[in-house]
Amino acid sequence: MTEDELIAMVRKQTPADNLAPVAAPTVIAAVEAEVGHPMPRFLRRLYTEVSNGGFGIDGWECASLSPLPDHYFCDGEDILELYRSFTTPTQDPGDETVPPGIVPIMDRGCTMWTLVDFRTPDGRIWVWDGNECCRKLCPTTITSVREYFAEGIAGRLDGPSPLHNHLIRESCEH
Template sequence: MTDDELVEAVRARVADRELPPPATLEDVAEVEAAVGHPMPQLLRRLYLEVANGGFGVWSCLSLTDTGDWFSDEQDMIEAHRLFSAKDDSGSSAAPEGVVPLMDRGCCMWTLIDFSTAEGRVWDWDANDCCVLVPTTLTVARWLTGWLEGWIVPGPYSAFRIHADDCGSGQPSAAS
């Protein structure tokens, strides 16, 4: 599907949901400033043309506080701050530019890499090895999977790219 077709298909799929109105250019600029990278174009269009959160197989975070919370965090900026906060060793949960998009429950998150034009999808699953890993999905492929029914609620195990020492699927000692 083209980006235009994906935007229209998502709009049709969520037509019966009570979602916030689309985000403003100022909302997008605020998130991009907080992240330090531009939002992948397709994701940007979804926020500007469909809704400021709530779309997806689970509900995507709003970019800014709309009063509708789609996770324990009020918006993407707050979730990004939590995932990018440095711990005592100077490390953060997410690499630079990788931004929480969707709280899937049970300690699972879908994240998007703003530093990639196609929006590489990352998976945070505290129940699986290595906790935060990239997947084989892009925003377009992830949306296509949701619309076609092969991205469903639950783990992303089949799409995860594990580190060499993580092939067993068992949690690492650091988890």
């Protein structure tokens, strides 16, 4: 499937009420400035060609890049609020923070998140699971945002813990 076909599939499977206006270049620039790395190209295309959040896979929705008063996609107002909450140390010494450049984009429920590594050109996928497998940030074998969406649309990320099959386990051990 070409990148254009994949974007069309994401758009088609996104409920009409989730299609917010696309993200403006200034919004993307603000996100990139705070994160300190460029947004992976395919993710940028989703935000500028599909919607400013609300698109996703398997019922999971990507957060918006900026606050959208008429749309709610996850437990955060926007990606920068989520990014700050994941990268800011807490008072609890047992809480692990996420390194700068790794951005939470998708709330999968029950303290499970999909994160994208802006430090890599294609956006390697990471997982945060506060419940079961890792209770910290873990890399996956999915090396790009494009691959993540292609796998999701093909139904290969279905199930209660679909990304756990893609974890790089030795990196997740405590």
